[in-house]
Amino acid sequence: MKPGKLKVLLIIEQCNPEWSSVPLEGYNYFQGIRQWVDVTLATHIRNREALEKLPKPPNAVYIPESALSRKYHRFIENIVAKGKINWPLYHALSYPIYEEFNRRVYQHFKSEIARGDYDIVHALTPMMPRYPVKAVKACKTTPFILGPVNGGVPFPPGFQETARQENANLNFLRAFGRFLIPGYRATYQKADRVLAGSTYTLNLIQRLFSLTDERISLFYENGIPKHFLQNSSASDHKDKIHLLFVGRLVPYKCADLVIAALGRLNASARDRLHLTIVGGGSEQQKLEQQVRDLKLEDIVHFAGWVEQKETLQYYRQADIFCFPSIREFGGAVVLEAMACGLPCIVANNGGIGEYVTEQTGFKIDPRSREYLTEQVAEKIDLLVKDENLRSRMSQKSTERAKEFVWENKATKIIEIYQEILEK
Known part of the structure; x- marks a missing residue:
């Protein structure tokens, strides 16, 4: 199948060329992939202003945010940030905001996915390996790809004081979420391919979900312009x-x-x-x-x-x-x-x-x-x-x-799409 004929739904909650870190990574993946395939982008409405400034605005569905979520987001920022961000607590408290996005993506696209309107559904962000993607429920015959997901790396044993300063005592919330968050395990167990952003994360995911080697690949998270x-x-x-x-x-x-x-x-x-x-x-x-x-x-x-x-x-x-x-x-x-x-x-x-x-x-x-x-x-x-x-x-x-230029990474993702579809 020629790349130009593929129809791909990219779910990238954080996709913004004007921000740094994960939102910028999400944007770079999107920008590279859409050079090769027909992309529909599902992203948060907070990214709309930046994306519509592009010379070629995307074919995008901007998922709205409720007034309650906006207020809640301001609330958790106020209680978590005290000079520096308490990341474990921040991620745990932020989950309801992501879940609203996750649920609304599923509601919007479930019929289209089930109908076979897309050749591939690919969820890229958030990149931490702790979030479910509800859209996988609709992927009965459509291949679903997750990642690259990356994280879970522990502090070295000799740096426990640093771990304490970074509130690592709250990292138990990660494991807690695996048992409580609906659809978390199903996302990994139903995925046709999981892309892991580091060897540590690959081994962690493979161990947690008993994935075969054919269903998980090492695909480094970052790229460069x-x-x-x-x-x-x-x-x-x-x-x-x-x-x-x-x-x-x-x-x-x-x-x-x-x-x-x-x-x-x-x-x-x-x-x-x-x-x-x-x-x-x-x-x-x-x-x-x-x-x-x-x-x-x-x-x-x-x-x-x-x-x-x-x-x-x-x-x-x-x-x-x-x-x-x-x-x-x-x-x-x-x-x-x-x-x-x-x-x-x-x-x-x-x-x-x-x-x-x-x-x-x-x-x-x-x-x-x-x-x-x-x-x-x-x-x-x-x-x-x-x-x-x-x-x-x-x-x-x-x-x-x-090897890490964004255009080269996008080409490798297209090759993964084709490999999965050929199977």
Whole structure:
């Protein structure tokens, strides 16, 4: 079957080109897939304004939100956000808002799906593996695809204090939901294919729902825009080697660990470095104090929060990317850095450890905070001293990142559609 003749219903609750994180991912998947097939998009009405600004507005059904849901959303934001978001509680309390969307999608499309109006039904967001998709009930003869779903990665044993700071004690709510949320298990058990965004999530889902290998595939969650594929321009910097961190300044992202690693370098290596920290968050004041305590003010710069599209200039001015986040599901910043030719130093727990290879950087097992800090310092020192190694890893990073260009990921999804339909 030729791709152009496929009719696909994409259910993407969060699909917005003007936002970041999952809504932007949802939009990029949608934009890539619709280049190949006839797409009908089911998305939340909050995305309508941004999507209708596009040069080619989508064929979309915008699912409305009740006044009660709007009030409830404001309510949970007020009680959950206290300087930083309590994510486990936020996701648990947010479920009724998603369920309203889920129910209304089913009511709107169930007859069309049952009639066979679509060749494929594909639900992409939310990407956490904890939500049901009621539309699967109507997919009696129409293949249903879920994902990529990603998440569930635990905190490393040596970082329990960080886990406490991130309210990990509430993570039991995930397992609780598996038994209480109607249709949750059926969504996975009836899906013709589940796309898992990381190896950890693939193994988790396969174990929970006893899925055969034929019904679940590894399909990394994140992608990158094609224009990111350009080597760093930092080779022009003769005086300093530019180290970069990009991410929210919250405990588990471990920007403090990068600063601590700088403090452990000998003076000759430290004097050759300049660290830029791009991002904002609840830990910023602590991090700034840490820099003062270590007397690193001359070599550490806080750029603050910037728009995603503006981060490109920071990648292109850098030489090394350091992101030792200890619990990262997607980690798009690592792919963006690799696309710009940066060797990457990451913690090997979650999705980011699967992006980085021995040819493109270093992935360090987070055995403990002390071990991770010491290893980050060692790898920074090695890359500072070995220009040839930096150059080789830079080239390999860009090559590796090409696999994750959104257009290439969309092509792979079309191949999955065809494979399922042929069966």
